[in-house]
Each structure stands twice: as structure tokens, then as C-alpha cells.
């Protein structure tokens with residue numbers, strides 16, 4: 001990938017300008033450049049500076065809404081072929097996701113979710129307590145009142161840095177120009193058409209801008225007078241020292257909000273929301289999180305109580321009112337494309353989302369999912385919320 005330092009060769013025009021060098025921006029640059037679109041990506045800091053470089057990078061297909069499930073299933077199929085396609089290691093590991101069911105109400109919802117997921121072709125099932133123990137032997141199923149769990153063996157994890165850089169490198173190989181330390185300062189339109197962007201390195205004439213700025217998407221949209229309902233929320237996460245291999249699945253509980261898995265190298269990685277977190281651009285890690293996470297994790301897996309935490313950090317969720325992404329063209333402004341609002345699951349959906357958006361930009365294809373996830377869905381106030389979320 002080129003890191004440009006001089007302004008002399010900075011492009012003055014492009015077919016498409018992408019704002020943001022996270023997983024979605026880089027995957028979009030690849031999808032577009034691969035099909036010969038003249039694309040420029042501007043990242044205000046460095047690749048993976050946003051949520052992508054701070055995330056758990058879990059990949060799961062077990063959702064409550066059809067749209068998220070469909071995007072996730074199709075993304076997993078792409079993740080499985082990505083190393084070959086991009087010719088680079090992305091650290092994909094498929095150890096499954098185990099979603100703990102604590103009571104009858106959760107069981108009814110899990111049964112409903114699993115039926116919908118199966119109807120879309122997903123290999124997923126509801127396990128009893130003994131089967132849970134086989135998959136994650138360190139779980140205290142009695143202590144956490146588990147009555148079952150849903151499990152999908154093809155869920156998993158990929159390395160967010162490797163995956164993003166693999167996309168970025170492949171994009172550059174296909175002619176995309178990626179500029180780090182280049183901030184978008186303004187977007188100008190003429191008669192409701194995108195006309196050019198203003199950056200810290202100069203202006204770029206373009207008729208298409210993709211807003212893949214994660215938690216900052218709201219600010220990018222404001223540059224053209226568009227109001228996004230997205231809110232930035234600090235999310236904390238920690239990693240422990242390496243211990244011997246104990247389990248391969250990601251464990252989640254919607255009731256307790258906790259998620260944790262063991263990395264290939266042996267560390268336990270996980271997070272939990274802290275009570276009453278308010279929206280805003282705050283990055284300070286808290287002792288409240290550390291305490292809450294340690295307490296809950298050792299409640300789930302008491303044998304981890306002697307394991308040392310080596311690092312905790314924060315990143316933002318870019319949260320929408322229905323916990324689903326905002327995708328596609330913005331009503332009233334031709335060429336202003338949204339790819340944001342991923343609300344904590346933007347890494348896992350990125351392969352398919354960026355493929356669908358690039359097909360829209362190049363061929364004008366508008367599959368139903370793009371219409372359902374358009375910003376305009378918030379106009380009629382009858383939104384369907386994704387409820388299978390942690391945090």
C-alpha cells in the first residue's frame with residue numbers, strides 16, 4: 001500500500017471517495033478497485049485506528065433479524081475464501097459461538113431465532129447442558145443457571161488487523177489509492193449532487209462519497225446536512241496472559257452481556273458493557289469495567305480466577321436505534337452512500353456489505369436487503385430491532 005507524503009501527486013478527481021480506513025473502507029476500496037473503479041480512500045489517522053483495530057473480531061451468524069443473519073451467513077462464506085482471494089493470512093478460526101440460554105423466555109426466543117437461521121441454511125442447533133460442557137468444559141453451567149445454549153460451529157473469529165491490511169493491500173494492487181493521515185474536512189454538493197470533498201491534502205472532485213467513518217459517520221453526514229441517528233458508545237475489552245488451550249468457542253450471554261473466547265495463542269479475550277454507559281466520544285478505560293468483567297468472567301468460569309489481565313482498552317460502537325447498519329444511497333443527495341451504524345457487528349458483516357454496496361455503485365443493483373437497511377427506514381418509525389446483541 002502506498003503511503004503518500006507529498007501533496008504533488010494527490011489526486012484531484014476520483015470516481016469514488018471513501019471516508020475511513022477501517023475494515024469497511026478497505027474492503028470497499030478492494031471491491032471497487034477490483035472492478036476498475038477509480039477509488040481514493042482517505043483515513044484521518046492510520047488503518048485500523050477506529051473500532052476495527054480495537055474490536056473482538058468475533059464472527060457470528062446467529063442473529064434475531066433476517067437481514068443480519070443473511071448478511072452474516074453470506075459474509076462467512078466470503079471469509080472462508082478470503083485468504084485465497086486476497087493472497088494473505090487473515091487469521092480465520094472457526095470454533096463456533098455458544099450462546100447461553102438462562103431461562104424459558106430466552107429458550108423461546110432462541111427456538112424462534114434458530115428456526116429462522118435454519119430456514120436460511122445455517123447449521124445451528126440448541127444444545128443441552130451436557131453438550132455445552134463438552135464444548136466449553138470450564139463453564140460452571142449450574143452457577144450461571146444455563147438451561148441450554150444455541151451453537152453454530154462455523155461461527156468464529158478473524159484477525160482484524162490482518163484482514164483489513166489484506167483488503168487494503170489487494171485494493172492498492174488493483175489501483176486504489178489509500179491515503180493515511182488525510183482527513184475529510186468537508187463535502188460539497190451542487191444541486192443535491194455530490195461535487196467534491198475537501199481534505200487536509202487538497203480537494204478531490206467526485207460524484208460519489210462513501211461514509212465508512214464508523215463512530216464519526218454522524219459528523220461526516222452533517223457536512224452535507226444529513227442527520228444520522230447513530231450514537232457513539234465507548235466499549236471496553238480486555239485480554240489476559242496466555243494459558244494452556246481450554247476451549248475454542250466464543251461464549252456469549254445476552255442476559256449478562258458478557259462475551260469471551262480463547263485466542264489461538266492462549267489469551268482470554270472478552271468484554272461486557274458497564275452499567276449506564278452514556279453516548280459520547282470518551283476513550284478512558286474504567287476500573288468499573290475491569291471489576292465487572294473479572295467478576296462475571298470468573299462466575300462463568302471459576303477456574304480462570306488466577307489468570308492475570310494484561311491489557312484493557314476501549315473503542316466505539318456506532319449504534320443505531322435498531323442495532324442494524326445503515327447502508328446505501330441517501331434520499332435527496334445523489335452519490336452520498338452510507339456504510340455505517342454497525343452497532344458492534346461491523347467486522348463480521350463487512351465482506352458481504354461491501355460487496356453489495358460496490359455492486360450497487362457499479363451496476364445500480366438494489367437487492368431488497370439494501371432497501372430494508374436504507375437510512376429512510378427510520379422515517380416511518382416502525383423499525384425492527386436486532387435483539388441478539390451484547391453491550
Ligand SMILES: Cc1cc2nc3c(=O)[nH]c(=O)nc-3n(C[C@H](O)[C@H](O)[C@H](O)COP(=O)(O)OP(=O)(O)OC[C@H]3O[C@@H](n4cnc5c(N)ncnc54)[C@H](O)[C@@H]3O)c2cc1C
Nearest residue numbers: 020022024044050051052055056058184214315346347348
Ligand atoms: C470493543 C469492541 C468489540 C467489538 N467486537 C466486535 C466483534 O466481535 N465482531 C464484530 O463484527 N464487530 C465488533 N465490533 C464492532 C466493529 O469493530 C465495528 O463495527 C467495525 O470495526 C466498523 O468498521 P468500520 O470500518 O465501519 O469503522 P472503523 O473501524 O471505526 O473505521 C472508521 C475510520 O474512519 C476514520 N475517520 C473518521 N472520520 C474521518 C474523517 N473526517 N476523515 C478521514 N477518516 C475519518 C477513523 O479514523 C476510522 O479509522 C467491536 C467494537 C468494539 C469497540
